[in-house]
Amino acid sequence: MSDTGPFAGKVALVTGSESGIGRETARVLGESGAVLILNGRNPVRLEQTRRELAAAGLHVVSCVADVTRYADCARLIDTAIGAFGRLDILVTNASISQRAYFADMQPEVFREVLDSNVYGSVYPLKAALPHLLRSRGSVTFISSISALNGMPSGSAYCAGKAAVANLAHTLRLELADTGLHFGVVHIGFTQNDADKRVLDAAGRPVPIAHRPPRWQKTQREVAGLIVDHIRRRRPRTVISALGHLIVLVHTWFPRLGDWIVLTTTRRLKHFYE
Template sequence: MSDLHVPDSSTLLQQPTRAKATAAQPGHFAGKVAIVTGSESGIGRETARALCEQGASVVLNGRNPVRLEQTCSSLREAGFLVTSCVADVTDYADCQRLISTALHAFGQLDILVTNASISMRAYFADMEPEVFRQVLDSNVYGSVYPLKAALPHLIQSRGSVTFISSISALNGMPSGSAYCAGKAALSNLAHTLRLELLDTGIHLGVVHIGFTQNDADKRVLDATGQPVQIAHRPPRWQKTQVQVAHIILRHIRRRRQRTVISALGHLILLVHTYLPRLGDWVVRTTLRRMRHFYE
């Protein structure tokens, strides 16, 4: 999830002169150019770093210019070829500018990872309609707009698109209505686009992420739209951001249609597919006995 502070979306960081994409070091993605949205922090940052380690040139993105520049500088100091663009991915003009940044800096585009999104913890009956819209927009249009702007270039390169979804999209989660709806929409979007774009050679995939360790300052929205701490998850249930990033890279490398992360995610998928009533019973039971888990 990107930072909730929204600066002037016209700000553009690190706009270097155009150069042919060259890898800082050899790797599977040597010579490739990637955009990772929401990569100023968290999973997006570590995915960008992992792509760099495998030889890609990477365009970083976020809405907080200070944090974005810190991440960009850190990766440059490590010897990686990166640039950055402050852009709100729910704004189509910003997304066009984000794609232009990649083309101006590196001359091509091969990989798009739509990671930026906003999460929430609030029961539907309590939510302000505007908060629901904000969360849904970030999770749906936050993938639709970057892809729409990037599509001609990704078709030209027969590139790869990965939507970052969640295991909560597989069966729903109380107190996460807007987030779950948005993440679930990405699966059908990817499926539909695969059918439409079958002859182009473009890869369209979805990664359903499970519980992951978060940055200490990560926040989600409550019913009124105020940023609050994310619900507690036992550490033993969580993967590190680095582990998740490497799973995302394996998904891209193998051009998979769907990747579900964690044993819990696979269990949810299995139960939802074959024993949906059991799945609902488990959720209702945990909601009664472990309400703090959802809040």
């Protein structure tokens, strides 16, 4: 383990860290002193990421696991404990998004998206909870600004991200006397890997909907904010000015918020479809 940085001596597991925001969050945690357990479903890409971070001088192991399967999550946690003897930080980042209206979605596609966002957080945490309680560690659920007020063409994704935000709040109350930190980060529009895909109504992988580049943060910027959230043990972090605007409008002017969304749905269809 590293003996320098704010997370020196800490063991961090980031699910869905073979690519994207998860990879960069793991990188920043490692640069801040933590040792890392990487996770993903694609063994080739996961190994590439492990080698990349190891070449940068970070102490890292990896485990191929599908976080929507509890047995896989138990094996993932066993890998972490077997490698480092403890677990201090869990970031539940792995999830699937969508690009489809509810009326068009096949039921099994809705369930796949919802399961990835809900059980993809619940199962790793259930398997890791005894170790995190022992270390009085930190759990961060990665949510989205779209969970704050809903988003057309994202019903299952928004439902799942809203669920984990409420899960974090509930667990914070249930386990208030344990010293374990529960937080949620609502991420905004972020630059994606070139091969990033989401599911359409029939479950086919398609490119993510258009997002204006000027609205997007880099993966490194988002990862830095997530890691700062963990360091400060904050209950909630909303990333981006748009996210803060959504919170304000949804709280105080909900009809205005709905009018804005419905107007953009009609006038900026490429933003959703």
